[in-house]
Amino acid sequence: MENSKSKSALQPTSVSGDEVTSMPYTMEIVWSKVVFYIYLHLTALYGFYLCFTSAALTATLIWASLLYLFGGFGIAGGAHKLWCHRAFKANLPLRVLIAVAQTVAHQGDIYTWSWEHRVHHKFSDTDADPYNSRRGFFFSHIGWMMCQKHPEFTRMEKTIDVGDLLQDPVVVFQRKYYTSLAWMLCYAMPAAVPWYFWGESLTTAFFVASMFRYVFTLHATWLTNSAGHSWGKRPYDKQINPSDSLLAASFSLGEWHNYHHAFPGDYRVAELGSSRTSFHVVVIDFFAWLGLVYDRKTVRGKVVRGRVLRTGDGTHSFALKDCPFNSGDIKDHSVVDDEI
Template identity: 45%
Template sequence: MEDDQTVSNKDIDSYLKHYNRWQQTAWGHRMTELLKRWTGYEFDAEIKWNNVLMIGIFHVIAVCSFAYYVWQATIVSYVWVRFIIRPEGWSRHFFDHVIEPMAIERFFIGGCAGFGVTAGVHRLWCHRSYKAKLPLRIILMCCYSIAGQNTIYDWVRDHRIHHKYSETDGDPHNANRGFLYAHVGWLMLRKHPECIKKGRLIDMSDIVSDPVVQFHHKNFVLMKMLFCFILPTFIPWYFLGEKFGMAFFSQCFVRYVLSLNFTWLVNSAAHLYGSHPYDKRINPAENRAVSMVAMGEGWHNYHHVFPWDYKAAELGNYSFNVTTFWLDVFSKIGWAYDLKEPSKDLVSKTIAKYGDGTHITARIGHMEEVPAPSD
């Protein structure tokens, strides 16, 4: 997707003038007025129409694709299977033709994509919460390419800005601007000038010096097309006997759109809904639902307090933090090492000083079914 940080690096002053005057153009003025009439919103930033169109098209096709296959299995096939073959055949048919292929793509291909985001670009390259040997770094790069997001460099830069200037104008997806903006709107608008200025101050020397990251950056389009679209479609079609239409639309649209939204929920839902057991002064919250779909990234209050913890969480089991499970597996074979985490004493002191009282240790004395009798 179109990124605007490089534009500001070339000529920040020229860009800021463009940022303030863009609505004077005929195209910008016409589309802005149309959106203002439809939504009632005032758009102060330039809308990135390429991103708006691409995101919109992919979402529409994803919804239509899923609805089509459900309709094929439930409406048309229902009449045939229900009244001609056998009563119990409908549920089997629905599972075979819709749920099963969708589940395979989500839990395998989607899981690989999620692992590339959570263990790779997030916990390794952005926060340096552990170290990884070359084979694991290559695996993470390929898995991240399946996710089909921005370059590793762009992702890391934006996320480091987000942590350093969270919920300010310097934050690329400032949750104070609302759920929709934090979720996807920030990708559809030019960055706030303050965000662009802050981005130029972020140290990216470790990313520039990583040969795996640089390979991905130089071959970004090829890697994205190959791992996000071509291979996920070709493998189930050619080797597993899947229909080409199902493979293409389920992988290139349904799986891709779901994967994007699961990642975006960390920026939106996990910044607006949930408890604050570690620091009640900040927006990021503990959100179990987000952790389930984002492979452990929803324990966000903890993560913003201890961003260098390789687990991105304190409590919970592997079922709500699949990424940690696989990192522990790779640590057993030596591919992941120097796994960082805070001491229990530091966590306890932080909970006592800044928590909102929802942490389990704060409720230990209030868990009796029957209160003790008074003297």
């Protein structure tokens, strides 16, 4: 099915914090969460150590890698693109599968994850942003998980409409049983499969396929919040913090953040026609080929070019004098865009 060019979903946005008020605030650390994350990382480090010893079977390492890809797609392709931004639509069986993948990644239920991320987009890099990068790299990476939310986040999250999420029975079911599902799919199942099917030690399977894989997935996601708001070029909008960070894109398998904040409704999360690729886009396109995904939303090339020339930092090829698109003929790029 041809991609939809829904104007309302794809309207370029510029983030503003005008509605957010400044107030005296003392960060309150939640020490139980600090202890939990220390424990989590110690188990992950032991799992990482086992990956380089004869204790871990090759099949277990492959299994852990596949779970990383599966869970990563559940976050980037599912909670992010499908549910939070409505960048494409999927039929019921595929939504169930993606919800399972998102639960394997265990980063909060779909409803909560999408709600917080919508707040992040509307109030990016302000006190209302749950992972505000202006509070430092450590805070935007992991620190925000270990302290109480800023009062402005608590106030402004109520302004975000998330009623559409509860119209999906998959989201409702996952939210209702999330704790049990997360323990089973993130911790128990990843360890049980290597132990049962190819005789891996249950201890090794747990520390490698459950704990190390889980923490690695967490950091791959968190790098978008930290590195993706700190380092890199801003070819689409130099006025915002989100940047096209090679580090963040590498671990997220192709999510380019400056483009995404400029055009949040584009399912590609990167401009097609460049040398960039995204694992998650390949998967979505594959399911579209199978007929399980439809209404993929993209931004036309002429809209991207206009944004680059108007607000970009000058690093995009469109901004270069010898770029053929600057002649005014953007037919070739538009054709590529239309055929996605």
